[in-house]
Amino acid sequence: MTTAVVDEKGWPVATRRRLLDAAMNLFSQYSFAGTSLQMIADELDLTKAAIYYHFRTREQLLIALMEPILSEIGAVVETAERQRGARARAEAMLTGYADIVARNRALAAVTTFDPSVRRVLRNQPEWAAVIDRQLALLAGTDSAVPGAINAAVVLTGLAGAASTAPRRLDDDTLRTHLVDVGRRTLGLPEPARRR
Amino acid sequence: MTTAVVDEKGWPVATRRRLLDAAMNLFSQYSFAGTSLQMIADELDLTKAAIYYHFRTREQLLIALMEPILSEIGAVVETAERQRGARARAEAMLTGYADIVARNRALAAVTTFDPSVRRVLRNQPEWAAVIDRQLALLAGTDSAVPGAINAAVVLTGLAGAASTAPRRLDDDTLRTHLVDVGRRTLGLPEPARRR
Numbered sequence: 001m002t003t004a005v006v007d008e009k010g011w012p013v014a015t016r017r018r019l020l021d022a023a024m025n026l027f028s029q030y031s032f033a034g035t036s037l038q039m040i041a042d043e044l045d046l047t048k049a050a051i052y053y054h055f056r057t058r059e060q061l062l063i064a065l066m067e068p069i070l071s072e073i074g075a076v077v078e079t080a081e082r083q084r085g086a087r088a089r090a091e092a093m094l095t096g097y098a099d100i101v102a103r104n105r106a107l108a109a110v111t112t113f114d115p116s117v118r119r120v121l122r123n124q125p126e127w128a129a130v131i132d133r134q135l136a137l138l139a140g141t142d143s144a145v146p147g148a149i150n151a152a153v154v155l156t157g158l159a160g161a162a163s164t165a166p167r168r169l170d171d172d173t174l175r176t177h178l179v180d181v182g183r184r185t186l187g188l189p190e191p192a193r194r195r
Numbered sequence: 196m197t198t199a200v201v202d203e204k205g206w207p208v209a210t211r212r213r214l215l216d217a218a219m220n221l222f223s224q225y226s227f228a229g230t231s232l233q234m235i236a237d238e239l240d241l242t243k244a245a246i247y248y249h250f251r252t253r254e255q256l257l258i259a260l261m262e263p264i265l266s267e268i269g270a271v272v273e274t275a276e277r278q279r280g281a282r283a284r285a286e287a288m289l290t291g292y293a294d295i296v297a298r299n300r301a302l303a304a305v306t307t308f309d310p311s312v313r314r315v316l317r318n319q320p321e322w323a324a325v326i327d328r329q330l331a332l333l334a335g336t337d338s339a340v341p342g343a344i345n346a347a348v349v350l351t352g353l354a355g356a357a358s359t360a361p362r363r364l365d366d367d368t369l370r371t372h373l374v375d376v377g378r379r380t381l382g383l384p385e386p387a388r389r390r
Contacts, residue, residue, distance in 0.1 A: 028310055034229015072367045112355070113308035115223055145364065149356045149372045153380065156355025157348035160307070164347050169340065177344045183350065 016054050018044060020065050028106055032062055033116035062120055069107055070121075073098050074130045077137065086141040091188055092136035094154065098178035101162045102171045109163035112156050138186065154182050211249050212237055215260050223301055227257055228311035257315055264302055265316075267295050270324045272332065281336040286383055288332035289349065293373035296357045297366045304358035307351050333381065349377050 022043045026035040037058055055061040076096030083089045101108040110117055121127045138154050139141045139147030158178050165174050183190060217238045221230040232253055236243045250256040271291030278284045296303040305312055314324045333349050334342030353373050360369050378385060 030228040030311065031226030031309070033225040109310075113351075114226070115304075116225065145368075146372055146375070149360065149369075150376055151360050152356035153348070153352035153376050156308075157352025157380070160351025160355070161344045161347035164342065173340075174344075177341055180341070181345055181348050181380060184382060185352070185376060187379060 015046075015050070019046075019051060019054055019061065023061050024065055024107060027062070027065075027110050027114065027117070030083070031116055032058070032110075032120070033114075037061075059120055062117065063124070065107070066111060066117070066121065066127075069100060069104050069111060070127055070130060071117060073097065073134060076100065076132045080137050081133065087188060089137050090140040090185075090186055091191075093134060094182045094186065094188070095179050097134070097138075097154070098158060098175050101158050102175035102178060103163065105162045108123055108159040111128050112159035115128065150186050154185055157185070158182060210241075212244070214241075214246060214249055214256070218256050219260055219305070219352060222257070222260075222305050222309065222312070225291070226309050226311055227253075227305075227315070228234065228309075232256075240349060251377065254315055257312065258319070260302070261306060261312070261316065261322075264299050264306060265322055265325065266294060268329060271295070272325055272328045275332050276328065279330040281382060285331050285335040285381055286378075286386075288329060289377045289381065289383070290374050292329070292333075292349070293353060293370050293377060296353050297370035300357045300360065307354035335381065337382075345381050349380055 019040065023035070023040050025041060026039055031037070035058075036091050037048055037055075038050050040046075040061075051061075055064065073096075076093060080089050080092035080096065083092050111121070112118075121131065133152040135148065135155065138151035140150075141147075141152060158181075161178065161181070162174060180190075183189075197216065210332075214235065218230070218235050218266065221234055221238060223236070229252070232243055232246050232250075235241075235256075236246050246256075250259065268291075271288060275284050275287035306316070307313075310335050330343065330346040330350065333346035336342075337345060353376075356373060356376070357369060375385075377383075
């Protein structure tokens with residue numbers, strides 16, 4: 001017999017994880033805007049009250065789902081901004097982003113492609129700022145329009161490639177390919193050439 | 196006084212166009228899976244019966260919306276496949292795709308990013324074949340995995356960049372930038388270098 005880990009009110013801690021996983025799955029299929037808390041409750045045979053215990057609103061659930069990946073992106077942005085030179089900053093942002101995307105293929109697609117998710121992120125000032133800093137790092141020293149287009153192609157293209165990559169492709173191999181294509185897209189030299 | 200153009204049953208022809216525009220707008224916000232015919236009817240103050248007159252199902256409406264852009268992609272695929280050499284074929288596919296995306300920014304994003312739309316397209320054998328031929332042309336002679344990743348980055352990245360490009364950027368300028376970034380992504384030489 002196994003004993004479920006429970007919180008101070010006696011609810012299984014695993015319920016929160018199951019809620020997030022079910023929400024992720026439904027958001028991928030129906031988009032955030034097209035998924036109700038009722039649909040998530042139905043998916044898990046839970047009452048809406050059980051969901052409300054964990055998340056007061058659908059936005060709170062989305063934020064809990066996005067929080068880890070956005071924190072990771074925030075940490076990569078901080079590190080990248082400390083590099084000397086626009087190319088080194090773009091390279092650090094690219095490699096960090098490729099690593100996050102390779103390990104979070106479905107979540108990266110939802111974060112990047114779902115317009116209703118992008119709207120929620122844009123309404124969180126600290127996250128909107130992280131995304132803008134990420135785009136600025138990827139744009140590098142290119143002038144306004146081509147730089148913004150390069151950055152947008154990397155941001156969405158890497159998420160698109162990761163979400164459609166065969167599952168048998170392991171994260172490390174995928175990351176290597178994403179970094180290679182990202183460097184070409186941004187016009188960054190391969191590190192070997194710089195040695 | 197203006198007289199509305201009507202079809203043989205007396206319905207305004209413009210209703211079909213308004214239906215498609217309203218559907219496009221709702222699909223962009225809520226995804227195809229998250230948009231009901233009732234939501235489209237409400238948006239236009241029409242009854243569901245009025246929609247059924249034009250489209251029997253939500254899928255038929257989506258297909259009518261996608262048909263023009265997919266036909267254009269099919270024509271580009273045909274032309275590209277007639278070029279001699281993998282690079283010339285990739286170049287023709289890229290320039291044709293960039294042109295379509297620049298002129299259909301919102302629709303390109305829905306076609307490329309919405310998983311429920313991709314599922315419908317994948318279930319139409321002739322369209323699934325066009326998308327596969329498009330990806331094969333973009334992948335060029337690269338070996339399986341990197342080629343597929345390059346193609347996916349161009350397919351999703353160009354749609355992502357176009358859908359977030361500022362409206363003041365005219366279609367021709369956007370197309371030029373998309374072709375430039377796409378060539379770098381695919382490792383294609385700029386035409387000037389080949390002359």
